[in-house]
Amino acid sequence: MEGGCSCGAVRYRLASAPFDTGWCHCRVCQKISGAPALVFTTVPVEDFVVEQGVEAIRTTRPTEFGQRQFCGTCGTPLTIAVDFQPETIDVTVASLDDPDALEPGFHIFTASAISWEKDSPRLPRHEGWRPDTRGKEN
Numbered sequence: 001m002e003g004g005c006s007c008g009a010v011r012y013r014l015a016s017a018p019f020d021t022g023w024c025h026c027r028v029c030q031k032i033s034g035a036p037a038l039v040f041t042t043v044p045v046e047d048f049v050v051e052q053g054v055e056a057i058r059t060t061r062p063t064e065f066g067q068r069q070f071c072g073t074c075g076t077p078l079t080i081a082v083d084f085q086p087e088t089i090d091v092t093v094a095s096l097d098d099p100d101a102l103e104p105g106f107h108i109f110t111a112s113a114i115s116w117e118k119d120s121p122r123l124p125r126h127e128g129w130r131p132d133t134r135g136k137e138n
Contacts, residue, residue: 002051003096005071010053010078014043014091021093021102025117026109028062032070032077036117039104040080040090048079048089 001018004011018041029038050057058072066082080090093099107113129136 001096001098001101003091005053005056005074005076005078005095007071007074007076009056009073010071010076011051012078012091013049013051015047015049016043018043018091018102020090020105022104022106022108024108025111025113027112028068029109030112030114032062032068036114036120037107038077039093039099039102041093041102042088042090045081045087045089048091 001014002012003014021039021041023037023039025037030036032038053071056071056073057069057078059067059069061067065084066080068077068081069079070077076095077092078095079092081088082090093102093104096102124130
């Protein structure tokens with residue numbers, strides 16, 4: 001599997017089949033992504049291979065137990081590595097070229113889930129812009 005950031009500065013490949021794909025609702029994931037949750041998948045650390053843009057990758061340590069990598073050009077979250085699992089790295093599924101190839105199997109840190117997120121399946125869905133989007137001609 002291959003993936004990268006939104007601006008194309010960083011490209012990577014997963015050299016083995018990922019496992020432990022799931023949703024994370026922790027506050028760090030919410031704040032780093034600006035979204036209610038992030039979906040991660042796991043590979044052995046040596047199987048996350050940066051093919052392009054290693055110089056664009058930035059690292060932050062927002063918790064006492066792990067660090068995250070993101071594209072320093074566009075800000076796309078890429079990975080999380082936790083100290084107590086040094087043999088693996090978690091990769092953001094949405095940064096994969098084909099995120100549909102992996103389906104989450106669990107949710108973690110649900111105590112931090114944003115309360116209105118559970119209602120999102122019932123909201124109206126549109127394939128593109130909403131018909132009444134301000135400033136758009138319909």
